[in-house]
Amino acid sequence: MAPSSGVAAFLAWPSTFLGPRHRWVSLVLGVAMQLCAGALYSVTAWGVPLRDRCGWNDGELTLAETVGTLGIYLALHNGLAVDKHGARVVVVAASAALFVGWHLLASVARERGSAWKATLALYLIGQGCISTFMGSLAPNVSNFDERDQGKAHGVLLAGFGGSAALFATAYRNAFGGGGGEEDEDDLPGFFAAAGWATATVTLLGAYACKDGTKRDGGDGGNDVREVEIGATDAREDEVAVDDDDDADDDDDDAIAAETSDGPLRASSLALLERFRDVLSSRLFWLVYAHLVVTLGVALLWVNQAGSFVDAVVGGDDGLATMTVLFSLGNVFGRIGAGAASDAAERAWRVPRAAFLSVGAGTMAAACAVFASSSAGGGGDGGGGRTARYLAALGVGLAEGCVMAAWTAIARRAFGANRFGALIAMYNSAIAIGSASFNGVASAATGGGGGGGGGVGAWRAVFWAAAVASAGAVFVGAVATREMRRLAETSFEYVSVK
Template sequence: MTVTSPWRHAASVAVGTLILFSVGSAYVISAWNNEMKDMLGMTQVEITAVGSCFTFGQFNLIWVGIFYDHFGARYSFLVSATFLATFYWTAAWLTTAPLAPHWMMAATFACIGFSHAFPTLSAIAATEGLYGDAHRGKIMGILAGSYSGGGAAFAYIYHAWFDPHVGDFFTFMGWELSVLCLLGAVFIQSSSHLDKPQSPTVDEETPLELKGKLEHNITLWPLLQTAQFWHLFVVVLVGVGSPLFVMNNLSFLVESNGGDAAHVPTLVQLFSLFNLVGRFAMGAISDAWLPTVPRTHFLTASVVLVGLVQLSFV
């Protein structure tokens, strides 16, 4: 019995949302990095290096994108399952080895971050276009919002069941994420595999002014030579990087201001929940205003808002 396309689409989005929800556990770093620092006798520089390597790995997406384009969603999720289990369990072992060089933990978290990048990009790339351009923003809002919601949920999970047993939390994450990625390999299939185009040419009804853009499939090196790419690169670097810097060092910000470290999980949950609402709302709003307001306007406004919020720390 063949699964109909609508059901396949729904299953892909549902599993992709669940995977993004779990990958959002990356936000929980502020809930456990202080415990790791004390447990292993790390300096502030060393524990900061762990967070920085984790973030660097997560956003080193270009290689994941190349792999996805060549091998597709299924193999990307299989690689995700293997990498996430291997490196999370390595990190769990390192928490029991205080004599191990501290740079090994930072290197392991660079690999964990890179492993996070596989399911993140694969789930988004495979599902964001399943329902067409008219609903692309809402699908992206669901996926990105679930990532943020996962941060809130896993902050609670860590605080309720694992605090201060960081190694046990890493073992749990290795199992949980690898199982979900295996589900992704089974259930998620990208739109390019579900709906093959009728013809390799652009449809005759496509407006003439769009045909040149649709026919031009730009490759990596020419893309890097376009101004549009670097404009978007800088915007994402600032708009995403600066909030993540605050998030990764939240526990130390609280500590330096004389706050109670017990409040850190709650702050992580608040950050994640408001991030969830903002992401989904922006997806729906940008869809509704797409005919009159380009998505780039919303992107610019969000970066300006991030800048204003950052000034509140001064």
């Protein structure tokens, strides 16, 4: 018993030592973990140099990048693990995946290896990223009241959005990623350093995380009891399973019990019924369709901006700067939209879903600017490089706005206690969008690299992305109307100390 007690005391030490400050320290560490979770987005800065170093074509690079992003967004098992085992266990596993994945990618760069080996490496990195994302977001937002959810989500997700800027800047400044043959030789060192940094930060975060809903149960976090929207009939079915003769008081007990238990603490049947309840909600599918388009387009830009610029200009022409601007846009979009959505709900009763339309409109405009940018640099008559810089900033702002909105919507509408599984379900939409848009890009351009012959095809791809994003504005408007309707009928929150 003594060794077990010693381990328990060691794991509980951050909460014991920090007391009420624990949730704030955990939040800071959560942001640091999010900075590691979005590292794969910096591929815009180093993807093309890696392709050139290893002698791949654009199709092979697209395959590796797409599988990497699928590693992030096909993650149901990751979400269920967060709900069942808590954040700490999942983040420890994420640390191992990040370390192995980045070092495997360093080996590919060092040995000028195959795209298939890089694909495996990027998949492992993607899995580590999404587990870190979930493992820092789910417990930390549970430590704050509902009225502050937008800000909590925004601040944490800003770390994820800023990750690409951090890693792209490190590649450019510390590892010589500014262009030229000599920069390619720094790729192995950059990838290895990324592996050590991300693994170390995530391990520290796993140790000091305040998992209010599952571990600590201290003063720092409030549990949230939801009367969930879009699942009224399903709620009655669940209560009937527990006790056919339930009265109103028993309904409350069932809701409280459901909130305290993770989905895998109940039977497999109960878990399947829970998924059925969520999937029967119109709001779920509206947000799902919106994410397929908007975040699919965002990942199209992340994966293909380098190839677009290579085709249009014939070189990298500021790719690292574009990545930084995209990432900074992400940061400001997430923080700004998170704070604005709190204010809009509280002061004007405008549902958070309205920010889905704002993000989609910004994405459409940014893709249109990007698609129409001229071949020259910033000094030419068309301002080609400047236009691409503005487009990168716009895509980042748009993605940040959508990200800050959908995570808070999902938690509020469908329950905090199954947040990991909900993230994973919605992430499948992002996976579909990424695979679809990047697949279309690869097919339309023939998997070819730069050169004038593919310029028209690349422009058409991003014009199509702009049109699709414009359509998502209307999907967001319908989701806003649906959320307002549900808010008037069955949307209620009670903070439980």
